[in-house]
Amino acid sequence: MDLQKINVQKSERKENLDNLIKQLAYPLIAIITSFVVGGLLVAAFGSNPIVAYSAMLRGSLGDITSIGETLVITTYLILTGLSIAFGFRCGLFNIGAEGQFVMGAITAVWIGWGLKGLPPFLHVTLTLVGGALAGGFWGGFVGWLKARLGSHEVINGIMMNYIAVQLSNFWVRTSLNQDGKAFSVEIADSAKLWRFSETFSVFSKTRLSGGLFVAILVALVAYYVLNKTQKGFEIRAVGFNQHAAEYGGINVKNNIILAMFSAGLFAGLAGAIMTSAMQYRVNQLMGFTGFGMDGIAVALVGNNHPIGVIISALLFGILQKGGPMMQIEGIAKEVVFIVQGILILFVAANFVRIMHDKYKINKELKNSLNKREGK
Amino acid sequence: MPTVIEMKGISKSFPGIKANDNISLSVEQGEIHVLLGENGAGKSTLMNILYGLYNPDEGQILVKEKPVVISNPNVAIELGIGMVHQHFMLVQPFTVAENIVLGSEPSKGITLDMNKAIKDVEEISKKYELKVDPNSKIQDISVGMQQRVEILKTLYRGAEILILDEPTAVLTPQEIEELGIIMKSLVSQGKTIILITHKLKEVMAMSDRVTIIRRGKVIDTLNTKNTDIDELAEKMVGRKVNLTVDKKESKAGTPVLEVKGLKALDNRDLEAVKGVSFEVNGGEILGIAGVDGNGQHELIEAITGLRKIQAGEVLINGKEITSKPPRDIISSGVAHIPEDRHKRGLVLDFPLYENSILGNHRAKTFSKHKFSLNYPKIREHARRLIKEFDVRTPNEKVKARALSGGNQQKLIIAREIDRDPYLCIAAQPTRGLDVGAIEFVHKRLIEQRDSGKAVLLISLELDEVMSLSDRIAVMYDGKIVGVIDAKDATEKKLGILMAGGEAQHEE
Numbered sequence: 001m002d003l004q005k006i007n008v009q010k011s012e013r014k015e016n017l018d019n020l021i022k023q024l025a026y027p028l029i030a031i032i033t034s035f036v037v038g039g040l041l042v043a044a045f046g047s048n049p050i051v052a053y054s055a056m057l058r059g060s061l062g063d064i065t066s067i068g069e070t071l072v073i074t075t076y077l078i079l080t081g082l083s084i085a086f087g088f089r090c091g092l093f094n095i096g097a098e099g100q101f102v103m104g105a106i107t108a109v110w111i112g113w114g115l116k117g118l119p120p121f122l123h124v125t126l127t128l129v130g131g132a133l134a135g136g137f138w139g140g141f142v143g144w145l146k147a148r149l150g151s152h153e154v155i156n157g158i159m160m161n162y163i164a165v166q167l168s169n170f171w172v173r174t175s176l177n178q179d180g181k182a183f184s185v186e187i188a189d190s191a192k193l194w195r196f197s198e199t200f201s202v203f204s205k206t207r208l209s210g211g212l213f214v215a216i217l218v219a220l221v222a223y224y225v226l227n228k229t230q231k232g233f234e235i236r237a238v239g240f241n242q243h244a245a246e247y248g249g250i251n252v253k254n255n256i257i258l259a260m261f262s263a264g265l266f267a268g269l270a271g272a273i274m275t276s277a278m279q280y281r282v283n284q285l286m287g288f289t290g291f292g293m294d295g296i297a298v299a300l301v302g303n304n305h306p307i308g309v310i311i312s313a314l315l316f317g318i319l320q321k322g323g324p325m326m327q328i329e330g331i332a333k334e335v336v337f338i339v340q341g342i343l344i345l346f347v348a349a350n351f352v353r354i355m356h357d358k359y360k361i362n363k364e365l366k367n368s369l370n371k372r373e374g375k
Numbered sequence: 376m377p378t379v380i381e382m383k384g385i386s387k388s389f390p391g392i393k394a395n396d397n398i399s400l401s402v403e404q405g406e407i408h409v410l411l412g413e414n415g416a417g418k419s420t421l422m423n424i425l426y427g428l429y430n431p432d433e434g435q436i437l438v439k440e441k442p443v444v445i446s447n448p449n450v451a452i453e454l455g456i457g458m459v460h461q462h463f464m465l466v467q468p469f470t471v472a473e474n475i476v477l478g479s480e481p482s483k484g485i486t487l488d489m490n491k492a493i494k495d496v497e498e499i500s501k502k503y504e505l506k507v508d509p510n511s512k513i514q515d516i517s518v519g520m521q522q523r524v525e526i527l528k529t530l531y532r533g534a535e536i537l538i539l540d541e542p543t544a545v546l547t548p549q550e551i552e553e554l555g556i557i558m559k560s561l562v563s564q565g566k567t568i569i570l571i572t573h574k575l576k577e578v579m580a581m582s583d584r585v586t587i588i589r590r591g592k593v594i595d596t597l598n599t600k601n602t603d604i605d606e607l608a609e610k611m612v613g614r615k616v617n618l619t620v621d622k623k624e625s626k627a628g629t630p631v632l633e634v635k636g637l638k639a640l641d642n643r644d645l646e647a648v649k650g651v652s653f654e655v656n657g658g659e660i661l662g663i664a665g666v667d668g669n670g671q672h673e674l675i676e677a678i679t680g681l682r683k684i685q686a687g688e689v690l691i692n693g694k695e696i697t698s699k700p701p702r703d704i705i706s707s708g709v710a711h712i713p714e715d716r717h718k719r720g721l722v723l724d725f726p727l728y729e730n731s732i733l734g735n736h737r738a739k740t741f742s743k744h745k746f747s748l749n750y751p752k753i754r755e756h757a758r759r760l761i762k763e764f765d766v767r768t769p770n771e772k773v774k775a776r777a778l779s780g781g782n783q784q785k786l787i788i789a790r791e792i793d794r795d796p797y798l799c800i801a802a803q804p805t806r807g808l809d810v811g812a813i814e815f816v817h818k819r820l821i822e823q824r825d826s827g828k829a830v831l832l833i834s835l836e837l838d839e840v841m842s843l844s845d846r847i848a849v850m851y852d853g854k855i856v857g858v859i860d861a862k863d864a865t866e867k868k869l870g871i872l873m874a875g876g877e878a879q880h881e882e
Contacts, residue, residue, distance in 0.1 A: 229746045233729065233736050240724045246681060247711070247719040248734035249702030 026353045027303055030346035031315065038339035042331065052331045059325025060318040068196065068206025072278065074317035075208075076101075078215040079270035080295030081313050082222055083139075083263045085304040087153075089226055090259035091239035096142050096157030097267040098292025099164030100135035104271025105282050106168040107134035109176055112187025112276060123190040128214070128272045135268015136261045138164060143260025147253035153260065161292070165285050172284045182284040193277035209277030216310060218266060223306035235259050267292060294320075297340065301347045316340070376403040378440065379536055379567050380425065380456075385434035387420055394420040395431070396591040402536070407558055407568045409578045409599075411611055412588035413809035415779050418571045419461075421588070422538050425569075426458045427451040457529025458538040463521050465513045472496045472509035475528050499530055504560050518667075519550030526557070536567045543577055549666065555581050573611070573809045575604045576838075587611055612811050622821050625845040628657035630693075631798050631829035632678070637687035639670075639677040647673040649853035650687065655798065660820065660830040662844030662861070664837055664869055670853035671833050672714065675802050678831075679711050680704040681719075692797060705734050710796035712787055714803040714833070716780070720787045723776040727768060728757035730775045731790050764789035765815070781812035788819055799823050802833045817843060837869060851875050 039049030060070045080097050087094030094100075108131035115123060142156045176184040194210040196203035226232040237245040238255045246252050270291060275282060298316050302308030323336035380402040387395040394417045402408045410418040423429045425436065427445040436443055438454050445451050451458070465474050472493045481491040496509040505523045513521060522542060529537055539558075543551045558568055558581060570582065578585050579599060587594040587610045594610050608616045632655040641647035647670045655661040665671055676682035678689055680701040689697045691707045699707075713719035721730050732741050732753055741756070743749040757771040766785045768778055775783060784804070791799065801820055805813040820843060824830050834840050840847055841864055848858045849872035857872045 228748060228750070230736055230742065230748055231746065233732075233748060237722050237725070237733065240722045241718075243718045244720065244722045244733065246701060247679075247713060248736070249700070249705045251700065251702070 026356075027301055027308065027312070027347050031301070031343060034339055034342040034346050037342050038335060041338055042335055045332075047331045051329055052326055052335060055326045055329040055331065056318070056322030056336070058322075059328075060322035062325075064202045065205040066321060068203050068208035070314075070317045070321040071208050071212055072206065072317075073320050074313045075211045075215045075273060076270045076291045077294055077298045077313035077316050078219055078310055079266045079273070080291045081298030081302055081309040082215075082219055082295075082306060083266035083270075083292075084295045084299035085302060085306065085309050086222060086226070086266065087259060087263040088299060088304045089239050090235045090255060091242070092143070092146070092153050092256065092259055092263070094139060094142075094157060094260065094263040094267075095154050095296070096139055096160045096292070097263070097295050098288045098290075099157070099161035100138045100264040100267035101271040101274075101289060101292050102161075102164040102168050102285065103138045104131035104135040104268030105275045105279075106171055106176075106184075106271075107131045107268070108191075108272035108275035109184050109187060109282050110171075112191030112280075113176065113185050115191075116188060118190055120190040120192075123188065124193050124276060127187070127191045127276050128193070128269060131272020131275065132265045132269035135271060136265040138268065139264020140257055140261035142264075143257040146260070147256045161288065165288065168282060169284050172282055176282075178281070184281045184283075186280045187275065191276060192280060193273065195277065207278045209273070211273035211277045214269070214273065218269065219306045219310050222262075222266070226306065231255075231258070267295070297344050300344055303347075376405060378402065379404045379438065380569075381437040381440070382421070382425065383435045383437070385421060385424060385431045385436075387417075387424060387429060387431050393591050395424070398434075398588070398591070398593050400586055400593070400596075402567060402569060403584075404567055405562055405565060406583040407562055407570060407581055409570045409572060409582040409585040410588060411572060411575075411578055411585050411607060413573055413611060413811065414781055414807070416588045416611075417591040418588055419540055422458065422540060422569065422571060425451070426456060426538060452532050452534070455533060455535035456538065457532060457534025457536070459522065459525040459529060459540065459542060461541040463525050465521060465524060467514040468512060470510055470512055471507050471516070471524050474513060474524055475509075475531050477528075479532060495531070496527065499527060503527075503530060503557075503564065505530075505557060517550075519546050519553065522546070522550075522554070523557070526561075534566075536569065537561065538569045538571070540571045541573075542570065543572065543574060551577070575607050575611075575810070578607060579604060589613055608810055612809075616810055616814060620817050620821065620842040622843075623825065625659045625824060626827075627659040627845065628827060630654040631657050631691065632831060633688075633690040633693075634678065635688040635690075637674070637677060637689065638685040639673045639682055640685060641670075641673050646685070647853050648677060651850075651853070651855050652687075653848055653855055653858065655829040655831050657797070657829050658824060658827045659845040660824050660832055660843050662832045662834065662840035662847045663850050663855075664834070664840045664847055664873060665850035666873055667835050669850050671802075671850055673853075674850070675711075675714070675800060675833060678704075679709065679800065701734075702737075708797035710791035710794050710799045712784075712791055712799070712801040712804050714806065716783050716787055721775045721783060724774055726772045726774055727761070727766075727778075727786060728754045728771045730786060731757040731760055731771070733790065735790070735794055760786070760789040760793060763793075764819075781808045784808060784812065785815065788816060792819060792823060796828065798829045798831065800831045800833075803835060804832070805834075805836070805839060837866060837873075841866070841869070849873055 039053065042049040042052045059066060061067050080101060083097045083100065084094050108127045111130040112127045115126065138160060142153050142160055145151045145156050146153045172184045178185045196208045197206065226236065234245065234250045234255050237248065237250055238252050242252050294316060298309055298312045301315070302312035319336050319340055323333040326335060327333040378401050382398065382400045385395050385398045398421055410421065412418045420429065424431050425445065427447045427450050430446065436445060443454060445454070466477065475496050476492040481488045481495065493509045500507050505527055507520060507523050507527065513524065526537065542554060546554060562568060572578065582599045584596060584598055585607065586596040587607065589611060634654065635652050637648055637651045638646060639648040651674060653661065663671055673682055677684050680699055684698045688695060691709060694707060696704050696707055717723060722733065735741070736748065741749055741753050754771055760766070761768060761771055764785050766789065767782050775786065778786070804816050804820065808816065820830055820832065832840065832843055841861065844861045846858055847861055847864050847869065848855045849869060851873060852875065856875070859868065
């Protein structure tokens with residue numbers, strides 16, 4: 001009896017794995033296809049695609065330093081991608097990740113600069129948590145507006161993005177200003193997140209930090225919450241069908257607010273990591289940082305799955321870091337954007353899956369026809 | 376009578392299923408020919424082939440004795456074949472006339488000649504005695520009216536042969552009767568009608584001949600005059616079916632649900648439930664009869680916490696649950712089989728095992744630690760429900776979307792009944808189900824009653840209310856206009872109450 005149970009569990013685990021592979025297989029094929037199509041385009045423009053891609057790989061993964069810098073971008077993209085993905089799972093489009101990111105960054109300056117004399121571990125934790133919470137409230141407010149007044153999260157999210165940028169700039173120019181310059185004061189040393197370069201000398205030229213582990217950990221937690229807990233069940237139920245969720249005794253409004261708050265937490269944390277580990281200050285912003293917007297693409301390619309988001313954030317990190325090296329080789333770095341565009345097109349349109357399903361249906365039809373003729 | 380449609384040896388396969396297997400059908404000029412079969416038997420597939428929506432893998436179609444290839448609906452329309460789908464395809468904010476002429480609009484220069492359109496519509500509406508108001512918007516007219524518009528649409532395009540796919544599924548009893556009259560008048564003017572249905576009573580009342588399809592094969596073609604309901608049911612399901620509900624005398628206990636002076640608004644903020652009071656005792660089924668749109672929908676939602684209560688009280692076992700959130704109402708022992716299983720009852724994109732705990736997902740049995748769900752246990756639970764309630768599915772991991780309507784309904788009923796509630800609210804529990812599934816649902820509801828539970832049944836099918844209930848309350852215009860003991864209830868008595876209790880409605 002017990003043995004049987006164990007076997008059932010084993011086969012279930014295997015099935016879970018199979019499902020995961022299946023979920024990831026389609027985007028993977030889409031990625032490869034889009035690189036091929038991108039290469040054809042490069043060739044059409046008269047350049048050598050192999051040169052282009054090898055330059056891109058050299059620029060992003062060529063040596064320890066470039067790997068480190070690629071992972072710096074990946075760190076942010078994991079978190080902003082997660083922010084968008086989490087919203088999507090509750091049926092919400094968190095286009096406000098950009099503003100939440102900015103709020104996280106500037107709040108981290110407030111905490112990192114304002115508090116003094118704290119032990120480093122505590123100070124860093126407070127800085128990151130504070131930044132995350134600032135993003136959380138920024139997103140949660142949009143969720144609250146949606147839940148209570150029914151106003152659309154995309155419109156309010158965009159507006160909140162502008163408010164965040166202007167608010168950040170206001171502080172950078174006033175309370176947090178550094179000697180009349182276009183950036184803020186620097187955070188205290190005790191608020192600076194551990195960098196690889198402090199411990200490993202090979203990383204001396206990169207700004208790669210412990211933020212990467214924080215991001216991966218948060219992604220794993222998000223995965224667990226979404227797929228294994230009661231709250232996650234409720235959030236996904238609301239995402240798929242609000243009426244059925246309501247019928248099932250799930251408080252739709254609270255879950256919308258909670259999902260937007262969580263989404264904001266992730267984006268805010270990304271901003272806080274930028275302050276605490278990379279810039280140590282916030283520059284006056286001329287526009288958006290772009291990390292929030294790139295998060296949309298990351299979430300799409302990652303199939304809104306937290307693990308998928310990690311992988312897709314790495315891919316986008318490589319693309320973005322490798323772009324400039326292509327330019328040095330004389331190939332327009334816009335190719336990178338083209339590949340990104342094609343990638344999103346392929347993934348978002350579920351192109352590979354549709355082709356695969358068509359193929360399968362055709363094959364089954366042919367089989368059944370052949371069988372009948374065989375009779 | 377000449378043969379207008381002849382389908383010979385039609386086969387059509389979909390992945391994993393042979394929907395039509397060597398089907399032959401011949402339809403004569405001027406008859407009402409029913410295609411009878413359970414859900415998924417292949418009736419709609421066959422008609423979609425005739426209408427050009429699918430291409431057959433094999434077989435031949437003759438229209439008026441000439442072989443034709445119907446590659447798309449335009450070809451079908453040219454051949455004089457029109458189809459009214461189960462789900463209407465109308466533009467809601469457009470008027471009746473606009474919808475009817477849509478796609479073949481009369482024009483004046485480059486502008487639409489709306490006056491001619493309205494005149495045309497009035498003309499055909501008069502010719503076929505299908506009364507409609509060309510100027511009212513689709514969103515403002517009843518479902519029965521919308522169906523007339525769909526029929527007129529096909530006639531406007533010159534259809535000689537009309538295919539009606541489950542036309543009565545959405546209609547009230549009166550509207551079904553009216554549809555019967557409409558069809559007779561169409562046939563008398565030389566049209567031919569193919570009617571898809573799984574309702575036996577309608578076959579007997581409306582058709583000239585009937586072809587029974589089971590699992591993609593033709594079982595038989597009969598003259599309606601020479602058959603009866605029992606024979607049709609047996610041929611359709613493939614075994615003897617018990618159409619009457621067996622039940623013992625009820626042993627009514629103490630009140631489980633008490634509703635006192637309940638008032639609630641509809642979606643347009645008009646009062647839909649106007650002070651309703653009743654009670655349901657343990658061990659009895661209280662049926663609520665009434666024509667659609669008399670406040671039944673709002674009443675159920677108010678009791679289950681899905682709609683705001685304006686005034687009045689709701690008590691379960693003497694405990695007040697008025698205006699409590701659905702979560703508290705569920706946990707006080709109320710199970711609810713909702714009338715719209717796709718909107719309320721299921722998260723279609725969730726696998727069956729997650730659907731099997733919807734509303735019950737906070738139960739200790741399904742949790743691990745405090746906040747996490749114990750998925751191995753949930754799957755086990757789902758597997759047990761699937762087995763006990765005979766849900767036909769490959770496994771518990773497929774999405775609810777993949778199941779047929781009957782099996783989706785079985786899953787909902789399994790989930791709700793397995794919760795062991797004090798009160799089971801069943802709203803239109805057999806809507807769109809076939810005979811076999813209906814039999815199953817009825818048996819389960821009776822079982823609940825016999826085990827001492829209270830059952831509140833709301834149904835638009837008068838037969839269902841009459842055969843299941845111990846007491847029948849009739850709802851009209853947001854009020855309960857009468858409660859009768861089921862033993863004394865007759866269709867006539869209920870009919871009078873359902874129409875508002877006016878004496879002149881007496882037949």
